[in-house]
Amino acid sequence: MRVWPGRPYPQGAMWDGEGVNFALFSENATAVELCLFDHEHQDQESHRIRMEECTDLVWHVYLPEVRPGQLYGYRVHGPYEPQAGHRFNPSKLLIDPYAKALTGVVKWSDAMFGYRIGDPKEDLSFDERNNAGNVPKCVVIDQAFTWGGDQLLNTPWSKTVIYEVHVKGFTMRHPDVPEQLRGTYAGLASPPMIDYLQSLGVTAVELLPIHHFVNDQYLTEKGLTNYWGYNSIGFFAPDIRYSSFPEQGRKVYEFKTMVKTLHSAGIEVILDVVYNHTGEGNHLGPTLCFRGVDNAAYYRLVPHKERYYMDYTGCGNTLNVRHPRTLQLIMDSLRYWVLEMHVDGFRFDLASALARELHDVDRLSAFFDIIHQDPVLSQVKLIAEPWDLGEGGYQVGNFPPGWAEWNGKYRDTIRSYWKGDGGVLGEMAHRLSGSSDLYSASGRQPYASINFVTAHDGFTLHDLVSYNHKHNSANGEDNRDGHDHNLSWNCGVEGPTDDPQINEVREKQKRNFLATLLLSQGVPMISGGDELGRTQQGNNNAYCQDNEVSWFDWTLTKNNQHLLEFTKRLIQLKTNHPVFQRRRFFQGRRIQGSEVKDISWFHADGKEMMDEEWGKGFRSLGLRLSGDAIEEVDAKGCAIYDDTFLLLLNAYHEPISFTLPAHKKGVRWELIFDTSLAECNKRGPLHKGGEEYHLGERTCALLRLMPGGERRG
Template identity: 65%
Template structure:
C-alpha cells in the first residue's frame, strides 16, 4: 500500500510551497480537509489543546516540507485555509497541550497525528517505539513523554476531491421482510475467484465483477454486508509474527476506505462498486467499529485521537484518568456520549450514506455505544441522535447487541428502528441440531421470529437477524466437523477463540474418509441452512458456507490473511451440491410470503375447521400441549403455517396469500413416522427433504393428510398443500 505518485498529487504540494505558505482564517465547519476548487480548508476539534500545527509532506510522504500553525479557534475547533492547496496534498497534525496522563491528557507534539476526518489515508504504518507517546520501559507511575518524531513511520492524511458521477444510482431500499444478508470480507471473497481478473482480486473492483454479482443474485442475496473497510491498523504483535489483522476490527480512519482493498488507489473505485451492486438490486451494508480505536489502552500507541484530545474522545476511569474504561476488550472505548466522539460517529455515518451511497451499517459491539455512566440505556445520546437524524434513521441499522462490560448482553434490548444479530437464535439452532435436549421450547420461539425478544418493544420478526455462523467462529463446515477449536496457527497456544461452540464433529474430529461421517456432515449442513432460510426474521449467510468452506477448525481466524480465510471457488461434488441446495432454499423463501412475514404469528383460529395461523405439532399429529414443551427428551416437532393467516397486504393494499406449509424437524438419530395434519382436499407435496443429498424427496408422491411421513433421523422436511397451491395459482 505505497503512497501514490499521480501527477495531481505531485502538483499539490509544490504549488503550495511555491507561495509564502500564507494561511487564511478559514472556517470551523466542516471538520477535516475540504477542497472548494480554489484551496483547502482545514478544521480540527480539540478542546484541551494549547496549539495546533498542520504539517505538510512531499508527494511520497517521506519528508515534512512545511508547517502551518492554525491560530484561529472557534468553539474548540482549530481552523485555517490554504488558498494554494490541492487534492493529493499529504498532511498530518502535531498538537500541543499538557502531557498529564494522570489527568487524562496525553498531548505530545513529537507525534504526527492522522486527521480523524481524513477521507483518504495513504502509506503504510511502519511500527517502531516512536509511535508511542510515552517512553517504553519508563515507570508506570510517570510514563515519561517520548520525544522521538513518529512522522517517518506514520501513514499520512490526504486531501481528496469528492467528485464522482453517480448517474441514475438509486438505493435498492429492500424491505426488511425481503432481506437476505450475505456477510463477506472484501479480500477473502475474491482472492481465489477464477472469474475475477487477477489484478482485481481482493479489491472493491473485484466485488463488482459479473461473476461475483451473479453468484450473489443466484443465492437470492439482497444485501452484501462487508466486514470493516474503514482504514485500520495491523497490530504490532501480529506484524512481528508475520500475521495481519485480517478482519479489520482495529479502525483508525472512520471516513477513509482502506486502500489495501483498492486496485486503483482511487476513492471512486469504492463508489463504482456500490453503483454496480445497486444496479443489480443489491444493497451495501458496512460493518463499522465505533466502539474502540486502534490506539489501545494507556500503554498503546498514539496515532490520532489519543494525541488530539484524549479526554474528549475516550471514556476514562473516573478518578483514575490515566486508565481507560474498556467494555470492548480492545483496550479503550470511544465516549459516544461526548460532543467530539458523538459528532465524529454521526458525521462518519452521514458521509458514507450521502457520499458513498451505502445502504446501512452493522455496529460492532453496539452495546458499548449505548452506554451512559450508569450502564446501557436505550435513551442514551447515541440512540437519541440517530433516531432524530433524517439521513441515518432512514437506512438499515443492525446491532451486534453485546459488549464485554457488565450488563452488555442486550439481545432484544435495542430500541425501535434497530435490528439485531440474534445470538440466541444461533445458539439454540446449533444446540438443537447437535442433539441437545430440553431446547424445543426456545427453538419454537426462534423459528417463529423471536416474539419473546422483540414483540413487547414494538418490533416485528425482522428485528431478528438470524444466523448460524458468522465471521467470528466456526464456518458451517467446521461446525459439523470439529468438537473443539484448532487455532494453533494464530500463535496463541490455542487459547484464543470461544470454546463453547455447540459444535459436533459427527463422529470424527476434522478430516476423515469415513463415508457415514461425511454423509451425516452434509446432512447436518442442509439442516442448518434450511432452518435458517425457513425461519421468520432476516437470514444472514456467512460467505462460503453455501459451498462448504473450511478454516480447518480455526474459529478465530482474525489474523489469517491467507488461504485459511479466503474462499476456495474450486468446488468438489459435495460443494457443488450444497451450493445448488442453498440456491433452492433461497428461491423457496422468495416464493413463499409465509417465510417473510412482517408481523408475528398469533396462534389464532382462522376458520370454522379450527385451523390456526400457526400450529405446533407433535409426531402423532396432535397439537403440542404446554407440558410437552418442557420435556427434556423431545427432539422432534412440526409446525403448520396457514397461507390464509398472513393478514398482510402488499404495497398496493392487496391481500397476500400463500400455500399452507408444514415444517418437520427431527434431531433424533432414529426415524420417526410423523402424522401429517389433515387437509382438504387431501395431498401434501414434499418440497425439501434434507435426508437426500440434493434435498429433493426420494419420490414425488403426494402425502395424504392424516397419513404419516417417514421422517428420517436428523432430518428436516418442508411440505406444502398441493391442491391449495394450485387453487391460489389459478
C-alpha cells in the same frame, strides 16, 4: 503559501473548487500545526502551518493554493499529563480523525509511542522522536463522482437476505477475477462476483470492516495481520489495502464504483462498523490520532484514575460517546457513508458499548436518541451486535425500535436443537417464529431478528459439524484464543475423514442448519462460504489469518454443487413465499375468513402440541404455516395469500413416523425437500393428510399443501 482564516465546519479537509479548508477539533490543545507533505518525501513536511483560528474548540485554516491529492497531518500541542488524562505530544504526527483517505499503513517503531519504550516510568515518560516517516498521511480528495440515478435500494427488511463477507477473502482466489483486482473493492464489483451473488439470490452484502484500520504490532511481530479489521483508526477512509488503485484519493472512487455496481445488480451494501474503540489500544498503546488530538475528549477514562481507559470492548479502550464532539464524529461518519458513499446500512460491532451513558447500558442513551431523530440515519438499515465485554453488556432483545439485532439466542438455540439437546423445543418454537418473546414488547416485528447460525467470529458451518474443539495454533497463542465449545453434533470424529457415511451425516447437518435458517421468520444472514462448505481447518478465531485459511476456495463450487444448489433453492423459497417473510408476528389463532390457524405446532402423531407439553424433552416437531391466513396486505391494500407449508424437524438420533395433519378435506402434501435424501433438491411424491411420513434421524423436511392433489409450479 497564502493562509486565510477559514471556517470551523465541516471538520476535516474540504476542497471547494478553489482551495482547501482544514478544521480539527481539540478542546484541550494549546496550539495546532497543520503539516503538508510532498509525495516524494513523506518523512519530513514541506510546510508546517500554525493554525491561529479556533472557533468553538475547532482549529481551522484555509489554504487557497492547495489541491486534491495533497498529503497532510497534524501536530497538536498541549499538556503531557497522563495522570490527568492528557497525552499531547507534538513530536508525533497525527492522522486527521476526519480524513477521507490515507496513503498507507502504520510502520511500527518505538517512535510511534508518545512515551519512551523501556523507560521504568512507562507511559509517564515522554518521547521526542519524530515519527512522520511511519505514519500514514491524510489525503485531500475531490468528492465528485458520477452517481447517475443511483440511490439507496431500500429493500424491505422482510425481503432481505444478508451475505456476510470479507472484501479480500471473497475475491482473492477466484480464477475468473483478473489477478490485479483480486482482494479489492473492484474485484468484489467484477462480473464473476456479481454473477455469483445474483445467482445465489442474496439481497445484501454485509462487509467486514473496511474503515482504515491498524495492524496490531504484536501480530506484525509474529508475521500475522489483523485480517478482520476490527481495529479502526479512520472512520471516514476506506482501507487502502482493499484498493486496486491506491494512489492519492482513487480508492474512494473505487469504493463508490463498487457500491454503484452492486446497486445496479439489486444488492445492498451494509458496512460492519467499529465505533466502540480505536486501534490506539490501552495506556501503553501508540499515539496515532485521537490520543494525540484530545485524549480526554475522545476516550472513556477511569474516573479519578485518568491515566487508564475504561475497556468495555476487550481492545484496550472505549470511545467516549458521552462527549458531544465524539458523538458528532460518529454521526458525521455515518452520514458521510450514506450520503457520499451511498451505503445502505450498518452493523454496529459491540453496540452495547455505544449505549453506556455512565456504566450501565441505557437503551435511551444519547446515541440512540440522536440516530432515531436523524432524517438520514433513521431511514437506513441499523443492525446491532447487542453485547459488549463489560458487566451487563449482553442486551439481546433490548435495543429500541428502529434497530435490528444479531440474535445470539437464535444461534445458540438452533445449534443446541440440532445437536440433539432436550428441553429446548419451546425456545426453538420462538426462534422459528420470529422471536416474539424478545421483540414484540418493544413494538418491533420479526425482522428485528437477524438470524444466523455461523458468522465470521467462530467456526464455519462445515467446521461446526466437523470439529469438537478449536484448532487455533496458527494464531500464535498456544490455542488459548477463541471459545472452545461446539454446539453442534459431529459424529464424534474430529476433522476430515474418508468415511463416506460420516461425511454424508455432516452434509445432512449442514442442510438442516441452512434450511432452518432460511425458513425461519426474521432476516437470515449467511456467513459467506457456508453454502460452499468453506473450511478454516477448525480455526474458530481466524481474525489474524490473511491467507488460504480465510480466503474462499472456489474449487468448492464443483465439489459441493449439491449444497450450493440447495442453498439457492432455500433462498428462492424464502424470497418467493410471503409465508416465510411475515412482517408481523403470528397470532396462533384462526384468522377471520380462514378455517385454520396462522401457525400450528404438531407432535409426531399429528396432533397439535398442548401448552404443558413444550417442556417434556421432545426432539421432533411439526410446524404448519397457513398461507391462506396471512393477516397482511400489500401496498395497495390487497390481502396477501400464499401456499401452506409444513416443516418437519427431527433432531432425535433415530427416525420417526410423522403423521401428516389433514388441514382440509381432499388435499395432498407435496414433498419439497428432505435433507436425508442425497438428491434433496428434487421434489418428491404427494402424501394424503393422515398418512405417515418417514422422517429420518436428524432430518428436516418441507412439504407444501396441494389443494385437490394437483401440483403447482
